Every structure is written in structure tokens, then in C-alpha cells.
Amino acid sequence: MKTTTKLWIGLGIFILLSPLGLMLPELFKAGDAWGEWGTDGIKELIGYIPRGLEKLSSFWSAPMPDYAFKGWEEKGLTHLSFAYIISAVLGIIIITAVILLLGKFISKKED
């Protein structure tokens, strides 16, 4: 088997295991990454929402915020894990497509 094939399989395993990245923080009661709090989180920390931050924080509405489907914020861990895996698959498909396309323009012909 070609090494690249094996690496793709490896990536597939990472995709299936990715919900660990949701479950472990939940299990160990760990919150947001430092500096990545939402507006509610920052209000809890410092007592107010900085005005510029509040304005800019809604600058972009991502189609799958936090690697979940819109409106799934309150769903349980099983649903969120499913959405997480779908996000990983989608993300990797898009990234691969972009790189293969870019690769047509930014690689030299075989020597």
C-alpha cells in the first residue's frame, strides 16, 4: 500500500476519534481556550463586554459554528460528537479540494 494511502487512513482514524476533543474537556470540566471566550464568558470574567469586542464578535456568522450544526448548542454530547465528525469530514474534503486546486498552479511539473 502506498504511504499516502496509509496516511489518509490514519487521518480517517483521527476523524473518528475527534469527538475526544469534545468529551475530554467536558469530563475534566475545562472551559474555553484562553482568549476565546464568547461575549457571555467575557462578561463573567471582567463584568462587562468591551464595546469593540461586542461589535466585532458578530462580524461573521459561520455556517457550522463550533463544529456543530446551527441550533445544536443545547444538544447532548452524542449529537455534538456526530456533528463534530461530520465537521471534520467536511473540513478535510474542502481543504483537500482547495490544496489540489492550488497545487495545479503552485507546483512545478515533474522533473
Added chain:
Amino acid sequence: MHIPDGYLGPATCGVLYAVMLPIWAFASKIVKKTLRSRQVPMLAIAAAFSFVIMMFNVPIPGGTTGHAVGAVLAAILLGPWAACIAVTVALVVQALLFGDGGITAIGANCFNMAFVEVFVGYYIYKIISGHSSVISARRVIAAGIAGYVAINIAAFSAAVLFGIQPLLHRAASGESLYCPYGLNVAIPAMLGEHMLIFGWVEAIVTAMVIKYLQKQDPNILETAEEVIE
């Protein structure tokens, strides 16, 4: 380390886009001359790996979370300029599709993870590896140390961007406008957690993949050696 929209003021965001534009342009130029078309699948794998490894949030019990970036692995396998492009693509997809990292902060996040981490990691790996054989244990150790140090320097860079906001922007009332924490809080927080936990994750992941490739297909590592910086 994905700075969201709203934490950096317009000046910081603008400056970092302005810094990254020529880096992206130069990277494309270099890669066009050096990347073989048969290496393109590896470029896609490196970007996909970086994307998925960043989904593995590692908890600090009762505290925050963080993750590896995979940028140093990309740099070792493809050279720093191609790695810069791979990690940039991963970060842009994360920001646009998943709201992980702000749109206004794409320049900043790419600077930290696709430029600083990539180049620091690459040169540390090169310096420690020296002229050792591509299947030597020294390379595995070099990869680990490069991963650990590079993600910490990237975290430091992110902390500086966070930390200068209170100096740059403040309302008349004294309230912060963007990131409310100064350098005295941001640097110990970001650097501390990466030195303690996330740096080790990056080190182990990077070293293990290199170790695997040494056994599985040293040719890939040989090809990597021929990449022009």
C-alpha cells in the same frame, strides 16, 4: 490559539494582514519553483492533519483547553513555505466554515501558526538534525523539540497581540474596547499552558509521525531534505 473576532483592534488586524500578504505571495512563488507535483497530495495531507489535530482539544482540568497545531510536522515534510500555505488553508477553512478564529484575525492567526510556528519549528529541526541520517533517532528528538519550542513561541506571539490591546485601545471610561487583558496576564497564561501541556502534545505528535515515516517510508523524509528553503 485561534484569536476570535473582537479581541484584536482594527489596527492590529490590519497590520497583520499587511504582514501576511507578502509572505503568502512569496510562499506561492517559492513553492511554485520547488514543490514537485507529486508532493501535492502530501501538502493536502499536511493541511488536513493540521486541521484535524486542532480539533483535539486537550483539557487542563478545571481550567482552559488547548490543542496541537501540526504546523511543525508540515514544515519538516514540505519545507517552511509550503507548510505556510498548508496551515493557512486549514486556518481559513476553520475561520470561514466553523467560526474557529475570527475573520478579522485571519492575518494574525496565520502569522502565529502558519508563519512563526512553521519557521521556528523548521529551523530548530534543521539545526538539531544537522547532517544525521533521515532514519536516525536524532531526527525524532529534533522533531519533538522543534514542535515543543515552536508552538510555545507561537503562543507567545499570540499573547503579545492579545496583551497590547489595552495599551492601544481604551474607552474614555477606562474600559477596554477589545482584549481586556494586558501583557502581564496574557503572556503567563498563554505561555504557561503551552509550556505545561499543549507544547508536549505538539512535541509527541510531531515526533511520532516522523518516527512512523522513518520505518514506513524514509523516501518521504529524503524528499523533504531536498526542499529548498
